[in-house]
Amino acid sequence: MPLRRCPHCQSHYVRRSSFHRRGGSWFAVFSPYHCRNCNEYFRVVSEKFHVVAVVIGSAAAIVILLLIVAMFVGTVSESFTSPNR
Numbered sequence: 001m002p003l004r005r006c007p008h009c010q011s012h013y014v015r016r017s018s019f020h021r022r023g024g025s026w027f028a029v030f031s032p033y034h035c036r037n038c039n040e041y042f043r044v045v046s047e048k049f050h051v052v053a054v055v056i057g058s059a060a061a062i063v064i065l066l067l068i069v070a071m072f073v074g075t076v077s078e079s080f081t082s083p084n085r
């Protein structure tokens with residue numbers, strides 16, 4: 001777990017806090033933190049979301065790559081097999 005830093009006072013004296021609000025799916029994305037130095041609350045993109053973003057990003061990249069390859073192969077085979085005589 002890397003040290004979190006307060007964006008207000010740059011203090012490392014922060015604790016992960018929990019806002020007890022209901023039904024926020026974005027809580028999976030942002031982790032609430034509480035600075036014990038200046039008493040500010042802030043949110044940090046959670047590590048879990050980083051992993052998910054990387055997985056989704058690489059999956060999207062692979063899909064796009066496959067689409068480009070499929071399009072390229074499709075046009076090549078089309079120009080080869082089209083009997084335009």
Ligand SMILES: [Zn+2]
Pocket residue numbers: 006007008009010011035036037038039040
């Ligand atoms: Zn602070």
